[in-house]
Amino acid sequence: MTLLQVKDLQVRFAAPGSGLFGLRRQWLKAVNGISLSLAAGEVLGLVGESGSGKSSLGRAILRLNEIAAGQVLFDGVDITQGGKLDIERLRRETAMIFQDPYAALNPRLSIGETLAEVLRVQRKVATPLIPRRVDELLAQVGLHAELASRKPGSLSGGQCQRVGIARALAIEPRLIIADECVAALDVSIQGQIINLLLELRQRMNLAILFIAHDLAIVRRLCDRVAVMYLGQIVEEGPVEAVFGAPRHPYTAALIQSIPEIDPTRALPREPLPGEPPSPLHLPSGCAFHPRCRHARPICTEKPPPSHDLKGQRYSCVLEKPLL
Ligand SMILES: Nc1ncnc2c1ncn2[C@@H]1O[C@H](COP(=O)(O)OP(=O)(O)OP(=O)(O)O)[C@@H](O)[C@H]1O
Ligand SMILES: [Mg+2]
DSSP: OEEEEEEEEEEEEEOTTTTSTTOOOOEEEEEEEEEEEEETTOEEEEEOSTTSSHHHHHHHHTTSSOOOEEEEEETTEETTTOOHHHHHHHHHHEEEEOSOTTTTSOTTSOHHHHHHHHHHHTTOSOGGGHHHHHHHHHHHTTOOGGGGGSOGGGSOHHHHHHHHHHHHHHTOOSEEEEESTTTTSOHHHHHHHHHHHHHHHHHHOOEEEEEOSOHHHHHHHOSEEEEEETTEEEEEEEHHHHHHSOOSHHHHHHHHTSTTSOTTSOOOOOOOOSOOOOTTSOOSSSTTGGGOTTOOHHHHHSOOOEEEETTEEEEOSOOSOOO
16 A cells, blocks of 8 residues: 655755845755655665755655645645645654754653653553553663663663654654664664664554665665655665666666675676765756766756666666666
């Protein structure tokens, strides 16, 4: 069952300083026409370099960023058109986990108070049952009940991130958007948190949009992966297909940058020179052409054609696998 459907979504920000003193307002297209869907219980990875628009997309889906155009359907309801009730429902059924586990928690509240507050505000359980539910939530993320009385400042990064997950679970969400939620943690703790997410997804049929830089983690955790470049998805599909036979030169370059993804296989060189251009001045044609070693004259002129190979979708003039 399709839980989330995003259609041609656009998010833009006014460029700093533009629109002032009679200057023309310039728009930065952080999300530039994205479509994707997510089934109940499915984990979709969202990858791409810094500034490609991953967080802007994640936040717009939860209506934490303004949407300039396009649609977001949650459980069949268009929440971009939706009124207050639809937004409230979205808040009751979705949650976000953030990168910085400390910054995401209120330092003045104990862990127990933080979780109790969510339960109270979202009216998830009757007030007398809140303490028991807090204990349950802590147990679910592998934390001792004694932690309830502690403040975030006295916890480790991994413990804080578990609290962040517990707080998300308190909502009993159907969709979690996890934005770089393990990036700040040690590798061994990362592994524990990933296992926890996998287990919760299994147990609760959670859908997760997993935003990450780290492709190795995405490969391990996700069913499908979407690759973003300058506000667009350039390739998307099942993890094995995309990692095994990437079709877009940008995907191939990202995969090559994973250390030792498959030591037995010699990978051809697919260098990725330079930085992405500013989304304020998007290149003509295919936005990736200035960095693409396969670029042809047509790539500077026209948007690339889209292909769909059994669910692996990509936009490029090339028609053969690259690795
Ligand atoms: N609130 C904002 N105001 C103005 N510009 C913004 C705002 N948030 C993001 N941007 C710009 O939008 C573009 C996309 O940013 P975004 O944070 O979504 O990228 P990202 O893929 O999440 O990057 P990272 O991997 O570094 O988290 C960037 O050019 C960024 O500078
Ligand atoms: Mg981000």
